[in-house]
Amino acid sequence: MRNESEREDKKLQVLNGLDLKRIITVAAQVLDDAKEEVNALNVFPVPDGDTGTNMALTLKSAIRDLDNLDTENISKVAATIARGSLMGARGNSGVILSQYFRGFSDGLANLQTANGPQLARAFDLAAKTTYKAVMKPVEGTMLTVGRAVAEACMKAVEKEDLSPEEVWRIGIEAGAAALNNTPNILPVLKEAGVVDAGGKGLLLALEGAYKALIGEIDLTAEKPAETVGPVQEGITRIAGVLKNKYCTEFLIKGSNLNADQIRQAIESKGDSVLVVGDEQVVKVHIHTDHPGQVLEYCGQLGDLTEIAIDNMKLQNEMITDDKLQQNNNVVSFPLNKVNQTATHNGETKPIGIVAVVPGDGLSEIFTSLGVDYVIHGGQTMNPSTEEIVHAVEQINAEAVIILPNNKNVIFSAQQAKDLCAKRVEVVATRTIPQGIAAMVGFAEHLSLDENLAAMEQELENVRSGEITFAVRSTKAGEIDIEEQDYIGLAEGKIVTAGRSLTAVGLELLDNLVDEDSSLISIYVGDNQDMQAAEEFKALVEEKFDFCEVELYHGGQPLYFYIMSVE
Amino acid sequence: MPRIHVVTDSGSDLPKSTRGQYNIHVVPLSIQFGEEIYRDGVELSADQFYHRLTESADLPSTCQPSPADFVKCYEEISEPGDQIISVHLSSKLSGTYQSAVLASTMVEDRDIHVIDTKSASLGIGLVVVAVAEAVQNGASVEEAVALAERVIDELKVYFVVDTLEYLRRNGRIGAASALVGSLLNIKPVLTLENGIVTPFDKVRGKAKAVRKIFDILGDYIKARPGQRLRIGLSHGNVLHEAQQLVDRIKSEFAGNDLIVELVGPTIGVHAGPGTIALMWYPM
Numbered sequence: 137m138r139n140e141s142e143r144e145d146k147k148l149q150v151l152n153g154l155d156l157k158r159i160i161t162v163a164a165q166v167l168d169d170a171k172e173e174v175n176a177l178n179v180f181p182v183p184d185g186d187t188g189t190n191m192a193l194t195l196k197s198a199i200r201d202l203d204n205l206d207t208e209n210i211s212k213v214a215a216t217i218a219r220g221s222l223m224g225a226r227g228n229s230g231v232i233l234s235q236y237f238r239g240f241s242d243g244l245a246n247l248q249t250a251n252g253p254q255l256a257r258a259f260d261l262a263a264k265t266t267y268k269a270v271m272k273p274v275e276g277t278m279l280t281v282g283r284a285v286a287e288a289c290m291k292a293v294e295k296e297d298l299s300p301e302e303v304w305r306i307g308i309e310a311g312a313a314a315l316n317n318t319p320n321i322l323p324v325l326k327e328a329g330v331v332d333a334g335g336k337g338l339l340l341a342l343e344g345a346y347k348a349l350i351g352e353i354d355l356t357a358e359k360p361a362e363t364v365g366p367v368q369e370g371i372t373r374i375a376g377v378l379k380n381k382y383c384t385e386f387l388i389k390g391s392n393l394n395a396d397q398i399r400q401a402i403e404s405k406g407d408s409v410l411v412v413g414d415e416q417v418v419k420v421h422i423h424t425d426h427p428g429q430v431l432e433y434c435g436q437l438g439d440l441t442e443i444a445i446d447n448m449k450l451q452n453e454m455i456t457d458d459k460l461q462q463n464n465n466v467v468s469f470p471l472n473k474v475n476q477t478a479t480h481n482g483e484t485k486p487i488g489i490v491a492v493v494p495g496d497g498l499s500e501i502f503t504s505l506g507v508d509y510v511i512h513g514g515q516t517m518n519p520s521t522e523e524i525v526h527a528v529e530q531i532n533a534e535a536v537i538i539l540p541n542n543k544n545v546i547f548s549a550q551q552a553k554d555l556c557a558k559r560v561e562v563v564a565t566r567t568i569p570q571g572i573a574a575m576v577g578f579a580e581h582l583s584l585d586e587n588l589a590a591m592e593q594e595l596e597n598v599r600s601g602e603i604t605f606a607v608r609s610t611k612a613g614e615i616d617i618e619e620q621d622y623i624g625l626a627e628g629k630i631v632t633a634g635r636s637l638t639a640v641g642l643e644l645l646d647n648l649v650d651e652d653s654s655l656i657s658i659y660v661g662d663n664q665d666m667q668a669a670e671e672f673k674a675l676v677e678e679k680f681d682f683c684e685v686e687l688y689h690g691g692q693p694l695y696f697y698i699m700s701v702e
Numbered sequence: 703m704p705r706i707h708v709v710t711d712s713g714s715d716l717p718k719s720t721r722g723q724y725n726i727h728v729v730p731l732s733i734q735f736g737e738e739i740y741r742d743g744v745e746l747s748a749d750q751f752y753h754r755l756t757e758s759a760d761l762p763s764t765c766q767p768s769p770a771d772f773v774k775c776y777e778e779i780s781e782p783g784d785q786i787i788s789v790h791l792s793s794k795l796s797g798t799y800q801s802a803v804l805a806s807t808m809v810e811d812r813d814i815h816v817i818d819t820k821s822a823s824l825g826i827g828l829v830v831v832a833v834a835e836a837v838q839n840g841a842s843v844e845e846a847v848a849l850a851e852r853v854i855d856e857l858k859v860y861f862v863v864d865t866l867e868y869l870r871r872n873g874r875i876g877a878a879s880a881l882v883g884s885l886l887n888i889k890p891v892l893t894l895e896n897g898i899v900t901p902f903d904k905v906r907g908k909a910k911a912v913r914k915i916f917d918i919l920g921d922y923i924k925a926r927p928g929q930r931l932r933i934g935l936s937h938g939n940v941l942h943e944a945q946q947l948v949d950r951i952k953s954e955f956a957g958n959d960l961i962v963e964l965v966g967p968t969i970g971v972h973a974g975p976g977t978i979a980l981m982w983y984p985m
Contacts, residue, residue, distance in 0.1 A: 504885040576888060576906055655907035657886075684907045686887055702906065 148349075150249040151300040153213040157202050159348040160217055164195040166344025166353070167337060172441060174340065177333035179324045180630070181606040181617055183694050184516040187333035190227030190544075194234055195341060197224020197520065210250050214241035214258075222551065223525070227518035229334040231547040232266050232278055234521075236338065239265025252298035256289035259307055276321030278334030284314030285342065304346045311339045328610055383446045384427040388418045390438020398437065402430050428662045428693070487584055488533030491571055492519055492545050495691030498568060498659060498698075505575035508533070514542045514568070516693050524552035528560055535559040535584050537591070541571035543628065559584070563591045566628065567600035568659065568692070569700030599648045601626050601699040603641055606633065622696070637664075637696060638672055642679060648701040649680055656683050659690030659698040669697070704783045706843055708834040709775060711767065711798050712742035713791040713968040714826035715936050720961060724834035729767045729775050731798060731968045736760040742967045751967040752939040752975055761871060762971045766797040772805030782811035785843045789830045789850065792897030793818045795874055795972075815843060817850050820897035823969045824934025824961060825859045825981045831932065831961070832983070856983045859894045860902060860918055862911040864938070864976030866890065874899055874972045891915060908943075908976075915980045916947060922982070923955050931982045932959040938970055938977035947978065959985065 148155065167174075171188030178185025198221035205216055218241035221234035242265065243258030244250055250258065263286035267273050288310030289303050298306070315335045319326040347353040384406075388398070393415050406424030418438075424430055427445045434440060491507045493499050494514035502510055509527045513519040528536045535558060540549040543566040553560040561584065565571040577594035578587055606621045612630040617623060624632040624644030632643040645656065656676060660669040666689065673687045683701075690698055710716070712730040721728065730741040733751065735758055740746035746754075755762065776786055788806070793799040799818045806814035817833075819826045832853045836846045869875040876899035889911035891903040905911050923931065933951065937944035948962055964970075965977055973979075 501885045505888075572886070573906075576886075576904055579901075579904075654909035654913070657906070684909060686907075688885070702910070 148301060149299055150251050151210060151255060151349075152208040152249045153210045154206070154208055155349070156210050156213045156217075157199075157205070159345040160195075161199050161202065162348035162353050163341040163344035164192070164199050166347070167195050167341045168192040170340050174333050174337045177330045177336055179328045179330060179333075180612075181328075181608050181610045181619075181623065182604050182625075183607045184604075185333065185607075186227065186516065186518065187229045188337060190230040190518055191233050191334070191337035191341070193520065194221050194225050194230035197221060197522070198234075198237060200224070209248055211241070211244045211247050214244045217241065222555075223520065223522035225521045225548055225551060227544045228547045229278060229337060230518070231521070231551055232269060232334065233338065233341075234551070235266045235269040236262045236278075236282060239263065250300065252300050252303040253293040255300045255303050256286075256293040256307075259289045259303075260286040262286065274322070276318045276325060277332050278338050280318065280321065281311050281314045281332070281335035281338050285311040301346075301349055304342070304349055308339065308342050308346055311335075311342060315339050327612070381423070381425060381447055382427045383421075383423055384430055384444075385419070385421045386431070386434070386443040387441045388420065388434050388438040389416065389441060391415060393418045393438060398434065401433060405430050428691075432663060483532070485531075485533040486535065487580070487587060488528075488531035488536045489539065489575070489578070490524065490527045490531065490536055491539040491575075492524075492541050492549075493568070493571070494693060495659075495662060497689035497691040499691075501572065501659075501688065501690075502575065505572070506578060506580070507539075507575065514545070514692070515695070518542070518544050519548065521548045521551045521555065524549055525555050528552065528556045528558070533558070535561065537578075537584075537587070538562045539565045539571045539574055541565045541568050561588055563588065563595075565595065567602075567700075568690075568698050569598050569600040569657070569702075570595050572657075572700065573598040573702065598700050598702045599627065601644045601648050601697075601701070602695050603637065603644060603697045603699075604695050637668075638675060641672055641697060641699075642675065645676060645680065645699065645701065648699070649683065651682075653680070653683055653701050655700075655702050656680060656685045657700045657702075658685070658687045659692065660687065661690055661692045661695045661697065663694065664696040672697075704785060705780070706785045706787065706837045706846065707779050708830060708837060709772075709779070709786060709788040709802075710826060710830045711790050711802075711968070712966055713796065713798065713822055714789070714830055715823045715934075715963050715966050715969060716827040716830060717961065717963045720827075720831060724831060724838060726830055726834050727775060727779050729771055729802075731767060731796070732765040733762050733967045733971060734765060735762045739765070740967075746967055748939070748964040748966045748970070751970055752964075755970070755975060762967075763872065764796070764968055764971050767801050769801045769804040769808060772802050773808050776805060776809045776812060776814060780812055785813040786815070787833055787837070787843065787846055787850070788814060788816045789819060789826060789833060790817065791822055791826060791968075792820045792894065794820070794897035795822060795899075813843065815847050817847065817854075818897070819850075819854055819857075821854070821857055821859055821894055821981070823859075823861075823936045823965055823973075823979055823981070824963065825857055825894065825979075827936075827961065827963070828857065828932055828934050828981060828983055829853050832985075853983045857981060858918075858922065858983070859979065859981040860915040861892050861973070861977060861979035862889055862908065862915060863892065863973050864889075864908070865974055868972055868974030869899060872972045876900055891918075912943060912947060912978055915978070916950060919951070919980055919982065920954070923958075926984065930958055930985045931955075932985050933961070933980070933982040935960065935962045935981075936965045936969075936977075936979045937962075938965045938973060938975045940976050940978065943978060947980070958982075 171192040174188025175185045198217045200220045201216050218237040221237045225231045225234040239262035240258045243261035263282040266279050266282055273279050285307040289307045292306045315331050318332040318335055395418050405426055406422045488508040490509045491502045492511045492513050493502050499510045508531045511519045511527050538549045540546045546564050549562045563574050565574055573594040574591040577590040602625045606617045606619055606623050609619045610617050615633050617633045621633045622637045622640040623630055624640045626647045631647045632640050634640050673685055677685045709727045730743050733740050788802045790799040802816045806816050819829045829850055833846045833850050836849050888904050889908055890901050891911055891914050893900050893902040
């Protein structure tokens with residue numbers, strides 16, 4: 137903390153590149169610390185609200201390339217932030233945030249430093265760019281918060297000459313008011329009793345930057361941890377088949393936690409087991425072949441956070457590759473999967489396909505349908521734009537079709553399209569069943585345009601249902617939901633909830649099946665055992681006896697069943 | 703006065719009544735289960751075949767008739783100076799056509815025309831019926847052969863198999879091989895192109911696949927108002943599914959000629975049980 141007089145002296149009349157670098161780095165740290173708080177603002181009570189995670193990761197990527205950039209030129213720093221966030225954009229909120237930085241950077245173009253009015257203009261262009269980026273802007277969201285910041289700043293600098301600090305303060309005050317007002321604009325927020333998550337994330341970042349600007353928070357020496365950590369010494373020595381290949385780390389937050397008991401319970405699942413902590417927080421580290429089972433068990437004891445699962449076998453392979461070792465900036469996505477049979481004959485295919493898919497079973501299904509590259513992710517982990525670009529580049533094909541398979545990934549996929557050299561098309565699949573239907577409609581011998589038309593056509597013939605559980609009590613329309621209830625979503629909307637998975641499942645299907653339906657497919661999640669799923673299937677066959685019913689292991693996290701009706 | 707005789711092979715799947723009505727002669731292929739060999743339709747009926755297919759661990763195979771089998775047939779049914787039209791399984795799927803061509807050069811004093819239908823099951827059957835009907839109505843051999851060529855040209859064949867396994871194991875899968883290996887229960891809608899099995903479309907679930915081939919027929923009919931068709935429907939021992947399709951054809955597309963029969967052992971060996979095939983040509 138600096139004292140008052142020092143602060144007065146240092147009150148900035150202009151903002152330069154080094155200032156921007158410093159405050160945005162703090163903003164990234166602040167947002168990362170608060171991401172769970174933002175995640176909790178999900179309007180749906182589903183267990184995978186990840187707006188905070190997506191925005192924090194996007195911002196982390198925004199500052200990635202600032203390390204080696206020490207320039208006073210603010211336009212260069214802003215451009216670097218914009219490019220970094222664009223590549224790292226995850227989820228819709230991340231994409232919008234990246235567009236915010238793009239506009240911010242455009243507003244500072246060609247400037248060495250920025251004074252108050254110039255900063256206000258940057259905020260203004262930032263907000264305008266986000267509105268242009270979405271096809272149907274919705275008020276009561278991050279867009280509204282950004283616009284309120286911009287309007288307040290522009291109005292303020294019209295009247296008097298203000299310093300960057302003053303502009304920034306006026307902006308975040310207006311942003312905070314706009315955020316608090318979001319429930320009055322968007323009824324879903326009011327119903328859920330929350331403010332908009334994306335708006336909250338944006339405000340947290342702007343507030344964090346402001347606190348750094350006025351010296352309230354200093355830049356710590358500690359850098360945000362990388363997703364893929366350095367490979368430990370011991371691992372490179374392991375030759376051949378690596379047992380317990382997933383390095384799994386996470387925190388359990390709860391009450392009455394007992395580290396010893398947890399250690400005993402998971403010891404048999406792998407090696408290098410480390411369980412430490414107190415009654416409220418326990419850190420778990422284990423090398424295992426069954427990270428899902430470990431998470432499943434520990435999830436029953438409390439809330440899991442900071443989950444990181446790395447495939448050490450693939451890291452090992454990568455680290456022994458000299459070329460990769462020389463390049464510190466190499467991006468790796470260890471859980472993703474290239475379809476070897478599809479791409480390894482060395483020929484350039486006319487059309488390659490990238491799909492974003494959660495779960496081992498679903499990944500295999502997509503691969504068997506001819507997908508060339510499976511990006512591990514989806515509802516619980518939105519891949520970044522960069523990850524999608526990387527996937528597209530891995531495929532030896534003239535053109536690539538991307539199947540996002542999630543409404544929150546479509547935006548990043550479309551952004552990736554503009555960053556790739558080859559022709560890239562996005563078939564906007566919003567669910568896993570739509571993605572599978574699109575793949576069934578794909579035929580290798582047809583042209584790209586014929587395939588796109590056929591795949592789009594297939595989307596109309598399939599209905600999607602999902603079953604997960606409520607993380608808090610709430611009301612969705614007419615449906616009262618208790619915490620831990622099973623909830624059934626038809627085409628993304630909650631249509632049923634209750635204490636019985638079977639009853640919720642059958643009720644959900646009632647919403648999806650009609651007299652023209654002939655096939656029900658059930659993909660079983662990693663939180664549901666196959667025996668119980670077989671019993672559920674028998675009930676479905678009995679109730680909908682005019683339909684064929686197929687059951688597959690999907691392995692997706694958090695969703696007991698993903699179902700399709702066609 | 704010289705007569706015209708019509709011969710086909712057991713891959714044509716014509717009902718007994720139709721064969722009787724048009725006086726059609728059938729040369730059987732042989733079906734081999736392990737060490738045992740049966741002549742299709744003579745020592746092994748379609749019903750027996752499907753029963754055997756589910757009971758037996760052996761995967762059956764087929765054996766084309768020898769040229770001598772054809773020579774014997776040609777000589778038995780005809781007098782010197784007669785004419786014969788011999789109508790057969792796609793030469794891309796079987797050596798039957800080759801045997802018949804060879805036999806035609808070995809028989810004296812008969813004028814024999816051997817025709818490659820580039821088709822299978824009732825796809826052959828429809829060509830045979832067209833030819834036999836024309837002959838019965840007094841057409842010359844030249845006219846009947848020209849008609850056969852026209853029918854083969856316009857013949858449409860679409861079929862659904864329960865599994866591609868049978869086509870694959872018997873090496874008849876053609877371009878449909880790309881569809882093998884999916885973890886999902888994908889039902890390919892197949893067609894015959896130039897006598898080779900070719901994928902036309904793929905859907906999930908048998909019901910959708912069957913609906914698909916019915917829709918293809920429906921689109922064909924709607925595009926040609928007033929055109930009468932001769933339609934064949936053959937099935938791999940799935941009478942219930944076939945009957946639903948028959949009912950829909952009769953109610954929605956009345957006035958067309960319809961022949962329904964089991965897929966016999968010759969084609970059944972390659973397509974497997976559960977197959978549904980729909981074929982037609984404009985009369």
